[in-house]
Each structure stands twice: as structure tokens, then as C-alpha cells.
Amino acid sequence: MASTQRRAVAKTYKLYVGGAFVRSESGRHDEVEGINYPRGSRKDVRDAVKVARKAQAGWAGKTAYNRGQVLYRAAEALESRAREFEGDVADAVDALVHYAGWTDKLHAVLGGVNPVAAPFLSISTPEPTGVVAVLCAKRDPLARVVEAIAAPLAAGNAVVVALPQDDPLPGLDLGEVLGVSDVPGGVVNLISGRQAELVPALASHRDVNAIVDLTGDAELAAQVDVFASETLKRVVRGDGGSSLARLQALTELRTAWHPVGA
Structure with missing residues (x-):
């Protein structure tokens, strides 16, 4: 008698670039716990930075309230699929909700009217820094990855993430x-x-404006610092302190002067 059991469809992992699931251009893969995943290349990094640069302006152009709604929707989507992830994803969901609440408060907290001599009015307002590279440690948990993504998104940046090398699934x-x-x-x-391939490609790319370095690797940090100094990138290390500190590190203050009473 023929068995009624069927073999489950094997999952094929792909990179997530430009809102699409794509194979690495190199066709290479690595393996974790018997599961294959794509080994991204320098070309994949360049492709990701290109689409991030193109998407960033539209994302920054949304109202702060709308960006908060989008991050909250991402939290809803993650929580609805929590059972599909290993371990507790509550901290990852909470990070998205937390930064969703920050989006419409940044201007009030970081911006303001500057005290200057008359007859001028000086106003500062925060703006996103642009494209942010997130460099994960080899075994960063999902919650840490999500928080490293949510902070720059809340500030209006686009991100390119080098996922944890030993646990990218x-x-x-x-x-x-x-x-x-x-x-x-x-x-x-x-x-x-692999970090050795992705980190230098991201850190040296001239269209990346800031780097969040979570690797904790002294050798990689030295490379990142060299590339960042050559291309004038801001580097944020570790968890970056408080939520406000993380957001402030990934924004630029634009100051305008206006004559009054003249």
C-alpha cells in the first residue's frame, strides 16, 4: 500500500535585497545545522547599497508618523510569525514597537530654536544620515539584529545588514x-x-554614510576605522548606549539662519 505521507518542501534561503529574495550572484553557499544559505559577495554588497541609496530618500520623505506606523506594522508581522522562529522573539518585537514610538519625537527632542544674537533666528532640525551599514557579530541573536535595524529606520535611514556569520537563518x-x-x-x-568578505566591502563603500559595528572583533574594527576615515563615515560601536544616543548618532543636524526684524 502506498504511503500517504509526503516530503515537506525544502526551504531555499535567499538574500533579501531591494524588497526581493535573490540568490547570491556568486552562486556560493555555506551551511549551518545542515541547512544551506547563500554566501553573499562584494557584488551583492554593491547591489544592496545601490538599492538602499535609491530607496532612502522616499523613506526619509515619509512623515515621521507614517514611518512609525510602518515599524509598528513590522512588529505585528513579526509577532504573528513568532512560532516560526527558534527562541523568544518578544525582545525583537518590543524593539520595533519602541522605535516606532520614537519616530515622531525626534524633531522635538533633537531639534529646536538656538539662542543667537539678534536680528537672527536660528533653527536646528534632525535629518537622516543616509545609508547605514549594520555589521553583526558572528552569533548575534535576532533581537540585537532587529534593534540595530530599527534605530536607523526610525531616524529615516536605509540599512544594509551583514547578518551573523554563524547563525544567519x-x-x-x-x-x-x-x-x-x-x-x-x-x-x-x-x-x-562571511565577515572577512562582507565587512570590508561595506565599510569601504563610498555610498555608505554610517556604520553600526556590533562585531566586537578588534581586527575587523581596525579595518572598519581605516575605511571609515578614508570615506568620512560615522562609526557607532556596540549597542551605542541609550535609544536616544543611538538615534542621535545616526542623524545630522541641519541649522538654518533667518534674519528677523530687518
Whole structure:
């Protein structure tokens, strides 16, 4: 008698770039716990930065309230699929909700009217720094990856993430969550692969404006510092302190002077 059991369809992991699931251009892969995942290349990094740059202006152009709604929707989507992830994803969901609440408060907290001599009025307002590279440690948990993404998104930046080298599968699964949320394509890009290849490619790219370095690796940090100094990038290390400190590190203050009473 023929068995009625069927073999489950094997999952094929792909990179998440430009709102689409793509194979690495090199065709290479690595393996974790018997599961293959794509090994991203320098070309994949360049492709991801290109689409992030293109998407960033539209994301920054949304109202702060709308960006908060989108991050909250991403939190809803992640919580609805929490059972598909190993371990507790509550901290990751909470991080998205937390930064969703920050989006419409940044201008009030970081901006303001500056005390200057008459007859001028000086006003400062925060603006996103642009494209942010997130460099994960080799075994960062999902919650830390999500928080490192949520902070720059709340400030209006686009991100390109080098996922944890030894455990990238939760990050690649996160791409599937973002793909069904309202986050515009290209605003978040997730690349799996080897740190030795991805980190220099991201840190040296001239269209990356800031780097969040979570690697905790002294040798990689030295490389990042060299590349950042050559291309004038801001580097944020570790968790970056408080939520406000993380947000402030990924914004630029634009100050305008206006004559009054003249």
C-alpha cells in the first residue's frame, strides 16, 4: 500500500535585497545545522547599497508618523510569525514597537530654536544620515539584529545588514516578515555570508554614510576605522548606549539662519 505521507518542501534561503529574495550572484553557499544559505559577495554588497541609496530618500520623505506606523506594522508581522522562529522573539518585537514610538519625537527632542544674537533666528532640525551599514557579530541573536535595524529606520535611514556569520537563518527569515509588512523595498537589505568578505566591502563603500559595528572583533574594527576615515563615515560601536544616543548618532543636524526684524 502506498504511503500517504509526503516530503515537506525544502526551504531555499535567499538574500533579501531591494524588497526581493535573490540568490547570491556568486552562486556560493555555506551551511549551518545542515541547512544551506547563500554566501553573499562584494557584488551583492554593491547591489544592496545601490538599492538602499535609491530607496532612502522616499523613506526619509515619509512623515515621521507614517514611518512609525510602518515599524509598528513590522512588529505585528513579526509577532504573528513568532512560532516560526527558534527562541523568544518578544525582545525583537518590543524593539520595533519602541522605535516606532520614537519616530515622531525626534524633531522635538533633537531639534529646536538656538539662542543667537539678534536680528537672527536660528533653527536646528534632525535629518537622516543616509545609508547605514549594520555589521553583526558572528552569533548575534535576532533581537540585537532587529534593534540595530530599527534605530536607523526610525531616524529615516536605509540599512544594509551583514547578518551573523554563524547563525544567519533568523535574519534571513526576518526578510520574509519584512516582505509582507509595509517596509518599502530597498529600505532594509539583508545579506548572509562571511565577515572577512562582507565587512570590508561595506565599510569601504563610498555610498555608505554610517556604520553600526556590533562585531566586537578588534581586527575587523581596525579595518572598519581605516575605511571609515578614508570615506568620512560615522562609526557607532556596540549597542551605542541609550535609544536616544543611538538615534542621535545616526542623524545630522541641519541649522538654518533667518534674519528677523530687518
